Amino acid sequence: MKLKFNSDGKFKILLFGDIHEYYDYETSPNFKDMQKLMNAALDEYKPDLCVLLGDNCSSEHIADKPEDFKKMVEALVKPITSRGIPVASVLGNHEHDYGHEDEVVAIYNSFENVIMRNDAPAEITGNANFKELIYSSDGEKPVFCLWFIDSNNCHENRDISHYDYVHTDQIEWFEKECKKLKEMNGGKPMPSFIFQHTPVPEEYELLRKAHFWELPIAKRGFNSHSKTLYVGKKGTEGYVGEGPCSPDVNNGQFASWKKVGGILGAFFGHDHLNDFSGYHDGIFMAQHKTAGFRAYTDGCRTCVRLVTIDEKNPEKFTHELKRFKEFGLKCECLSPIFRTISDRQSLLLHIAGYAAAGLAGAGTLTFAIIKLIEYFGGK
Numbered sequence: 001m002k003l004k005f006n007s008d009g010k011f012k013i014l015l016f017g018d019i020h021e022y023y024d025y026e027t028s029p030n031f032k033d034m035q036k037l038m039n040a041a042l043d044e045y046k047p048d049l050c051v052l053l054g055d056n057c058s059s060e061h062i063a064d065k066p067e068d069f070k071k072m073v074e075a076l077v078k079p080i081t082s083r084g085i086p087v088a089s090v091l092g093n094h095e096h097d098y099g100h101e102d103e104v105v106a107i108y109n110s111f112e113n114v115i116m117r118n119d120a121p122a123e124i125t126g127n128a129n130f131k132e133l134i135y136s137s138d139g140e141k142p143v144f145c146l147w148f149i150d151s152n153n154c155h156e157n158r159d160i161s162h163y164d165y166v167h168t169d170q171i172e173w174f175e176k177e178c179k180k181l182k183e184m185n186g187g188k189p190m191p192s193f194i195f196q197h198t199p200v201p202e203e204y205e206l207l208r209k210a211h212f213w214e215l216p217i218a219k220r221g222f223n224s225h226s227k228t229l230y231v232g233k234k235g236t237e238g239y240v241g242e243g244p245c246s247p248d249v250n251n252g253q254f255a256s257w258k259k260v261g262g263i264l265g266a267f268f269g270h271d272h273l274n275d276f277s278g279y280h281d282g283i284f285m286a287q288h289k290t291a292g293f294r295a296y297t298d299g300c301r302t303c304v305r306l307v308t309i310d311e312k313n314p315e316k317f318t319h320e321l322k323r324f325k326e327f328g329l330k331c332e333c334l335s336p337i338f339r340t341i342s343d344r345q346s347l348l349l350h351i352a353g354y355a356a357a358g359l360a361g362a363g364t365l366t367f368a369i370i371k372l373i374e375y376f377g378g379k
């Protein structure tokens with residue numbers, strides 16, 4: 001399959017985070033709602049490529065019933081592939097859960113127009129590290145690279161890190177491949193995006209410690225960041241719904257992007273409530289919340305993101321988020337209150353929930369003291 005820029009010089013990528021489908025998809029109302037979002041987004045945006053950001057389908061019974069898993073993946077990608085649009089996917093931590101990663105990759109790769117494979121030598125960590133090149137609109141030469149990196153599962157030693165990171169051998173393989181691309185590109189780093197499931201620790205650089213008056217909307221950091229409550233910092237767009245669940249160890253992946261050059265943006269799944277984005281040290285990073293309704297979510301805020309690259313000016317790529325209700329869709333799988341309230345009402349409800357929790361506990365004073373301890377304890 002050869003990806004190439006259109007005659008207007010554009011290439012559109014539609015992103016879906018953490019769909020988390022399960023074997024009951026045929027009767028599942030949340031699968032129907034997810035498909036409504038997928039169909040509406042495909043009709044409106046007509047992308048050139050879709051990307052699934054991992055944790056797509058449970059591989060729980062793949063060893064006993066590989067055909068069932070294959071049917072589930074087929075049902076998931078059908079709205080995309082039936083339109084003749086290619087779809088690439090990374091592996092999420094939950095695709096690693098049952099130890100059948102190679103079977104998962106082989107099943108995805110068995111479908112026409114579905115891209116998931118391992119380009120790295122077998123001894124390199126991970127089961128699906130690969131890249132796809134986008135060719136110029138005349139089809140003559142590759143001008144942009146899309147990297148799909150396997151961010152692995154949880155760390156084998158939770159005292160070191162809850163989630164695993166992209167290992168040193170993966171980073172070395174990536175750097176070697178980037179060197180080849182640079183040679184192919186006349187000595188200049190090829191403009192590139194990274195797609196992977198688990199975010200890099202630098203995502204926290206898009207956040208800052210919350211001021212006291214921001215505590216109702218602040219979110220506690222994850223694991224090694226749990227002493228601090230965060231909000232998006234100036235320049236960060238979108239919603240911070242939870243502390244980013246990145247690895248507790250920084251293994252130098254972001255530094256490697258800076259070293260090789262040309263990495264314009266990185267797109268992550270994994271955190272089902274976050275859809276914030278921004279620049280850190282010249283590299284755009286975007287977090288994708290779930291595009292489904294199966295796993296934990298915040299209701300109709302579920303969304304997709306469109307990224308548009310301009311062949312002539314790749315550094316000026318654009319992106320936009322669109323939520324379920326903004327497509328004019330009606331949700332059937334959620335409880336009535338989450339079906340009907342707006343995003344703004346949902347946020348206000350969240351703030352009210354904090355206040356009510358404080359009042360219902362040991363009173364407003366205790367609530368304020370707890371928040372003060374949380375705030376100052378986070379230094």
Ligand SMILES: [Fe+2]
Binds near residue numbers: 018055270271272295
């Ligand atoms: Fe997930």
Ligand SMILES: [Fe+2]
Binds near residue numbers: 093094197
């Ligand atoms: Fe995940």
